Amino acid sequence: GVRVGILALQGDVREHDRLLAQLGAEVTTVRRPDELAAVDALVIPGGESTVIDRLAHLAGLREPLREAIAGGMPVLGTCAGLILLAERLQDGVPGQQTLGGLDVTVRRNAFGRQAESFETDLVVPALQGPPVRAAFIRAPLIEELGPSAELLAALPDGRAVAARQGRVLGLAFHPESTGETRFHALFLQLAQER
Numbered sequence: 001g002v003r004v005g006i007l008a009l010q011g012d013v014r015e016h017d018r019l020l021a022q023l024g025a026e027v028t029t030v031r032r033p034d035e036l037a038a039v040d041a042l043v044i045p046g047g048e049s050t051v052i053d054r055l056a057h058l059a060g061l062r063e064p065l066r067e068a069i070a071g072g073m074p075v076l077g078t079c080a081g082l083i084l085l086a087e088r089l090q091d092g093v094p095g096q097q098t099l100g101g102l103d104v105t106v107r108r109n110a111f112g113r114q115a116e117s118f119e120t121d122l123v124v125p126a127l128q129g130p131p132v133r134a135a136f137i138r139a140p141l142i143e144e145l146g147p148s149a150e151l152l153a154a155l156p157d158g159r160a161v162a163a164r165q166g167r168v169l170g171l172a173f174h175p176e177s178t179g180e181t182r183f184h185a186l187f188l189q190l191a192q193e194r
């Protein structure tokens with residue numbers, strides 16, 4: 001079967017773990033390069049992208065992660081995970097780096113203080129069934145999609161909140177905290193196809 005890793009440096013690792021196990025995946029945590037080398041696909045959870053980036057640097061994981069993603073490893077990034085997948089970042093802290101893999105410009109904390117958290121329904125044409133109930137928690141926004149990325153979901157006002165490039169999926173919101181399983185199922189399907 002497919003071995004799915006969750007980057008477990010900081011953030012909501014447990015929610016993804018539970019959801020993926022519920023979908024029948026074999027799940028392990030990834031904190032070191034040798035653990036990354038042992039998985040076929042990776043989830044980068046929500047949390048704080050500046051902290052995850054710094055801990056990835058300390059763990060010697062930045063380059064192995066970049067190489068794995070560039071090499072075609074299926075990746076699902078949510079919220080901070082989307083930030084880490086962005087090729088271009090706005091409103092990062094000094095020295096903050098991203099891993100790339102998704103040809104988008106992402107702005108951190110784009111919804112400001114007054115709207116730090118909200119839930120909304122999103123129409124996601126790539127998924128069958130009802131709209132996605134999505135939780136935005138100090139969420140980033142996709143300011144611009146480059147030619148290699150395709151839009152997966154937008155807010156009703158048109159602002160982009162999810163994108164895909166090949167086997168890389170990036171979501172500004174948290175599907176795992178509202179019981180939404182279809183993005184994880186799509187991710188597992190991409191991992192199995194590989």
Ligand code: GLN
Nearest residue numbers: 046047048049079080138
């Ligand atoms: N604001 C966080 C960051 O910059 C992301 C928030 C989240 O992952 N829920 O990484």
